[in-house]
Amino acid sequence: MSHFSYKNGVLHVENVALNAVSQQFGSPTYVYSKAALVENFSAYAGACQQHSPATDSTLICYSVKSNSNLAVLQLLSRLGSGFDIVSGGELLRVIAAGGDTRKVIFSGVGKSREEMRLALSHDILCFNVESIPELHRLNEVALGMGKRAAISLRVNPNVDAKTHPYISTGLKENKFGVAYDEALACYRSASALSNIDVVGIDCHIGSQLLDDAPLLEALDKIIDLVNQLAAENINLHHLDIGGGIGITYDDEKPVAIDDYLSRLFTRVNAWRQAKYKGAPIKVMFEPGRSIVGNAGILLTEIQYLKHSEAKNFAIVDAAMNDLMRPAMYEAWHGVQTVAQRGGQAQIYDVVGPVCESGDWLARSRSLAIEAGDLLALMSAGAYGMTMSSNYNTRGRAAEVMVDGDQMHLVRQRENPADLFALESLLA
């Protein structure tokens, strides 16, 4: 995380000291580095440009659910990104951020009629359809609007992503996509529907993958299916391999994005050469975590230190409602003190004020700290703010985007009174 470093003993995001962020905006606050976001997106865009330079032969659809702040979407949109959405609400965010709806793909197993209508009215690029009943519903909704819906089928390639079971999605027993063995039959029924245009194929096998071998295995299986479909005269315009590349939280060594894409395009280009003289099939990606994960931290202030016989606790003003990943997946986030101080380090659990034993952010960390100190929970840019809640009637954290020596408040801290503004008393 080179955009997060100590200068004169104080942790900085780019050229802004984190204590300056808390002085101006308070805590807890999510802080993002614009330069890190640009760098991570550019790793994908640069590799696509290098290995597949033909116009419109690749598209990166950033996964909005990983971090959906409007400023993040706006920045990525300006860099040319498309978007992978999983709800109508996310589509409205993309539009509000100035994103191009013709670069939007819509994933998810439970799309409602209303969400389908919204997406059709904005002429999105493609629906990633996850079941036959969804296909029929989409056809019906499109027919009712006098529109055609472009679809891709999310195929479940049945490969083991070797990641946490909660974030593994490509095995037979997962709820996502249509089974590999049923894909051909599904495509045949899809191409017979009156208001459906079959345009693509997609998969997404899991998240926080450190190795690209499962992704390349999935790619081979998908290419096989595209060939079988072509033999039946069902010709696809794009192939979407999903997201899933992991990041370093602790000492993980994820595959580098350019190495993965270089291996992927070696296979894809050999196949394109053999099969698609002229216009090559478009290759799409849906990265989330690998773009935003290491571009953000959660800044928090220590309220109390509690020393007991069994354990020491640092009770901070951020909690599981702000950063759910430790409670949900036992996820590990680095903890760094904002001001490096001398003194005796002790072993602490870093916990929040929420009334749950599951409300911990980090366990057994060696820290030299005092009440009032600021801490940074590292690698919190992905699935941090987007998974936050108002549990315990806690307003959500503020969000700040740092750009060089500038800080921009990109989301105000929530006011607790707003949290119950939609509620009413009985007559």
Ligand SMILES: *Cc1c(COP(=O)(O)O)cnc(C)c1O
């Ligand atoms: C969550 C999700 C992604 C993004 O996954 P990352 O691991 O964050 O890259 C991509 N596609 C789909 C369908 C998803 O559900």
